[in-house]
Amino acid sequence: MIRAGIVGGTGYTGVELLRILALHPEVEVAAVTSRADAGQRVDKTYPSLRGLCDAVFSPPEFDNLADCDVVFFATPNGTAMNMATDLLARGIKIIDLSADFRIKDIEEWEKWYGMSHASPDLVAEAVYGLPEINREAIKQARLIACPGCYPTAVQLGFLPLLEAGVIDAGHLIADAKSGVSGAGRKAEIPSLMSEAGESFKAYGVPGHRHLPEIKQGLQLATGQNIGLTFVPHLTPMIRGIHATLYARLTGEVDLQGLFEQRYQNEYFVDVLPAGSHADTRNVRGSNRCQIAVHQPQGGDTVVILSVIDNLVKGASGQAVQNMNLMFGLRENQGLETVALYP
Ligand SMILES: NC(=O)C1=CN([C@@H]2O[C@H](COP(=O)(O)OP(=O)(O)OC[C@H]3O[C@@H](n4cnc5c(N)ncnc54)[C@H](OP(=O)(O)O)[C@@H]3O)[C@@H](O)[C@H]2O)C=CC1
Numbered sequence: 420m421i422r423a424g425i426v427g428g429t430g431y432t433g434v435e436l437l438r439i440l441a442l443h444p445e446v447e448v449a450a451v452t453s454r455a456d457a458g459q460r461v462d463k464t465y466p467s468l469r470g471l472c473d474a475v476f477s478p479p480e481f482d483n484l485a486d487c488d489v490v491f492f493a494t495p496n497g498t499a500m501n502m503a504t505d506l507l508a509r510g511i512k513i514i515d516l517s518a519d520f521r522i523k524d525i526e527e528w529e530k531w532y533g534m535s536h537a538s539p540d541l542v543a544e545a546v547y548g549l550p551e552i553n554r555e556a557i558k559q560a561r562l563i564a565c566p567g568c569y570p571t572a573v574q575l576g577f578l579p580l581l582e583a584g585v586i587d588a589g590h591l592i593a594d595a596k597s598g599v600s601g602a603g604r605k606a607e608i609p610s611l612m613s614e615a616g617e618s619f620k621a622y623g624v625p626g627h628r629h630l631p632e633i634k635q636g637l638q639l640a641t642g643q644n645i646g647l648t649f650v651p652h653l654t655p656m657i658r659g660i661h662a663t664l665y666a667r668l669t670g671e672v673d674l675q676g677l678f679e680q681r682y683q684n685e686y687f688v689d690v691l692p693a694g695s696h697a698d699t700r701n702v703r704g705s706n707r708c709q710i711a712v713h714q715p716q717g718g719d720t721v722v723i724l725s726v727i728d729n730l731v732k733g734a735s736g737q738a739v740q741n742m743n744l745m746f747g748l749r750e751n752q753g754l755e756t757v758a759l760y761p
C-alpha cells in the first residue's frame with residue numbers, strides 16, 4: 420500500500436482528497452495535518468468519513484509526515500515551498516495542489532503571488548501536473564505542481580486548436596465562471612451566502628494570477644506565443660467551473676473531428692456530441708472534463724465550452740491522477756466515479 424500524507428486536511432481540497440483516497444485500493448492515509456484540529460479524529464470533523472478513515476489530525480510538522488511515500492499539499496500558497504526540500508531529501512514524493520511550483524519564472528511568480536519564493540531551485544525540477552500534456556514526465560517526477568482549477572479547464576479547451584495551428588494564438592479569450600468552493604473553506608465575506616447567493620460578478624479583470632499560468636502552460640505545450648484575455652467570474656453554485664473560450668480560426672478545419680481525435684485516448688476528457696452544451700452538473704463529483712465545440716453560424720470564431728468540478732479535475736482528483744502515474748498504477752484507479760446528478 421502507498422502511504423499518503425495530506426497537509427491541510429481540513430480544507431475543501433483536503434477533504435476531497437480524503438474522500439477519494441478512502442476508497443482507493445492502493446492507498447492508506449497515513450497522516451493528515453491541521454493546526455486548528457490537531458489531536459481530533461478526522462471523522463469527527465468530517466462525519467462523512469466515519470468507518471472509512473481512522474486518522475487523527477496532527478500538526479503540519481516533518482516528523483508527522485516522515486513515514487509517508489507521498490505527501491499532498493492542500494494548503495495555501497507559500498506553505499509547500501517551505502517544507503518540500505526536507506521531504507524530498509527523505510525520498511518522499513510531493514504533489515502540491517497550491518501554486519508554489521507552477522510558474523517557472525520566479526520573478527513572475529513573486530509578482531503575482533506577492534511573496535518571495537523560499538525554494539526557487541525546486542521550481543525548475545517540478546513537473547506541471549496536467550497529464551493530458553505531461554504524462555511521461557509525471558511518471559518520472561518526484562515533485563508535481565498541480566494546475567490551478569481555471570487553468571485546467573482553459574488549457575484543455577484550447578490545446579487541440581493550438582496544437583493543430585488552426586487559431587490565432589495571439590488573441591485568445593477565456594470567460595470563466597467558478598463556484599464558491601474555489602475560494603476555499605476559510606471565512607471570507609465574498610464567500611458568504613448573502614454575498615455570493617443570488618448574484619453574479621466578474622473579478623480580477625485587470626489581471627488574475629491564473630493568467631501567467633495558463634499562458635505558460637499553453638506556450639510550453641505548443642511552442643506558440645500566447646495572447647490571452649482571461650476574466651473569471653464568481654457564480655452562486657458550490658462546485659464547478661464553466662469556461663467559455665473564444666478564438667479566431669485561421670483556416671478550414673473539422674473542429675469536432677479535431678477534438679475527438681485529440682482526446683480519443685484520454686479517459687478524463689470527454690468530447691460531447693456536436694451541438695451539445697456542456698453543463699457543470701454533468702461533471703460534479705467526477706474527475707472528468709467535458710468539452711463542447713461550436714462554430715456559430717459557420718463564421719470564423721470558434722467557441723469551446725469546457726466544464727470541470729474545480730475540486731476534482733480542478734484539484735484533488737487531478738492530484739490523485741498524478742499520484743497514480745507516479746506510482747505506476749492505472750491512471751484512473753480510485754477515480755472512476757460517476758458525476759452526481761442533479
Ligand atoms: N478550492 C479549489 O477549488 C482549489 C484550490 N486549489 C489550491 O489548493 C490549495 C488548498 O485550497 P483549499 O482546500 O480550497 O483551501 P482551504 O482554505 O479550504 O484549506 C486550507 C488548508 O490548509 C491548512 N493550512 C492553512 N495554512 C497552513 C499553513 N501555514 N501550514 C499548514 N497548513 C495550513 C488549513 O488547516 P489549518 O489552518 O487547520 O492548518 C486547511 O486545512 C490552495 O493553494 C488553493 O489555491 C487548487 C485548485 C482548486
Ligand SMILES: CC(=O)N[C@@H](CCC(=O)OP(=O)(O)O)C(=O)O
Nearest residue numbers: 517518567568597598599601602
Ligand atoms: C472562486 C475563487 O475565488 N477561485 C479562486 C481560485 C482559487 C484556486 O483554486 O487557486 P489555485 O488554483 O491557484 O490554487 C480565485 O480566483 O482565487
